[in-house]
Amino acid sequence: MSWLLYISIAIIAIAFAFLVVYLIRTLKSLEKTLTNVASTVESLEKQMDGITKESEELLHKTNRLADDIQTKSESLDTVFTSVRELGDSLQRVNQSVRYVSERVSVKAEEQADNTAQAVQWGHVMIDLWSKWKAKKEAVTSDHHQSKEGS
Incomplete structure (x- = not known):
């Protein structure tokens, strides 16, 4: 039986060697x-x-861009304010022109009769002046003819 013990130990040793080889691999x-x-x-x-x-460089560039946009946006705010004020001024001018136009129309309607009468009187005066001038020329031409005939 001792040979069984030696064989068992040999098998254990061989198994241990295989185990160590596979463990090393x-x-x-x-x-x-x-x-x-x-x-x-x-x-x-x-x-x-x-x-x-x-990423840090991109973040820095983005921050610089945001600052630049903010600065430009603030400068545009003054432009928009000026444009708004100009629009308000133009609106006031339009209102003033409209008011003056309405007043002129009202006055023209009020004075329409007087204007028509003045125009009629003007025509009458022109007719009278034309007749007076024609008579004067007739008298002058008669006077010249009578001097020539004498």
């Missing part, structure tokens, strides 16, 4: 995997640093 494979993971993580860290720097 597994550990070496795990080492390669962990090395790859480490290099991947290192690469990701570098990429993240680049992305972080670019």
Whole structure:
């Protein structure tokens, strides 16, 4: 039976050796995997640093752009205020012109009869003046003819 003990120990030793060999292979494979993971993580860290720097630059540019837009917007506010004031002024001028036009129309209607009468009197005066001038010319031409005939 002692030979059974030696065979059992030999089988245990061989099994232990196989176990150690497979364990070593597994550990070496795990080492390669962990090395790859480490290099991947290192690469990701570098990429993240680049992305972080670019993000910070983009954020700074965005802030500068927002400040520029704010400044330009404030300067446009004065333009819009001026345009609004100009519009108000034009509206007041339009109201004044409308008021004056209405007043002129009302006065013209009130004075329409007087104007018509003045025009009639003007025609009468022109007719009288024309007749007077014609008589004067007739008298003058008769006077010249009588002097020539004598």
